[in-house]
Amino acid sequence: MRDIGPMVRLRVGAPRLEPHPSEQLLDANLLVDTGAQRTCVREDLLQQLGLAPVRGDLIVGVSGKPESCLVYRACIEVGMADERGDRFAARFVADVIGVQAIQYIDGLLGRDFLSNVNLSYRGPDGMFELIDPRSAITQSHRQSFAAGPISSTNTRRKAAEASRKKNRRKK
Numbered sequence: 001m002r003d004i005g006p007m008v009r010l011r012v013g014a015p016r017l018e019p020h021p022s023e024q025l026l027d028a029n030l031l032v033d034t035g036a037q038r039t040c041v042r043e044d045l046l047q048q049l050g051l052a053p054v055r056g057d058l059i060v061g062v063s064g065k066p067e068s069c070l071v072y073r074a075c076i077e078v079g080m081a082d083e084r085g086d087r088f089a090a091r092f093v094a095d096v097i098g099v100q101a102i103q104y105i106d107g108l109l110g111r112d113f114l115s116n117v118n119l120s121y122r123g124p125d126g127m128f129e130l131i132d133p134r135s136a137i138t139q140s141h142r143q144s145f146a147a148g149p150i151s152s153t154n155t156r157r158k159a160a161e162a163s164r165k166k167n168r169r170k171k
Contacts, residue, residue: 006032006121006128008109011077012041013049015093024049025077028106032119032128036110039076043098045106046072059097070098076113 011025026045038059053070060066077091099107118131 004031004104006126007105008032008130009079011089012045012096013075013077014051015073015075017075017091017093019091025075030107030109031105032114032121033108033110034114034119036108038097038112039094039108039110040097040099040102041072041074041107042101043070044101046074046096046098049074053098054095057097071095072098 008030010028010030012028013023013025016023026049028041028045030039030041051072051074054073055071057069057071058066059069072095073093074096075091075093076096077089079087079089094112096107102108114130119128120131121128
């Protein structure tokens, strides 16, 4: 793939915060785009998942001309790591814009997502870091991962396990 900027590898699926054994998730490479107001994903990927549009919207892209686009509600699953380096998948549900195929990428990670994180981009080495300011979750990687306004199944599971262990010790 051409070096066109920071890319986030993530997975897209039906809008669920909790994983389901039969769910289908598709890998997608989204370009981190601070100029994009909204997150956009290739419409054929969204349709391949069987997602139906929730509404239409007028979007102004780089051409400056308003275009009618369909909006889909989707689950975005992002690879994360906590301060100890433990890896897990974080999920969030978002309304994304369905767009035609974009050369080299599957979509754009826009400010609707990025406004919830701190972004640091080191252009010369192609590295970026997205930090969720509400938690200790940090991800720094060479064009691979992201953090965001998430509900982490793994984090909730770990908290429940810790609570059960604490309760067992009390008995």
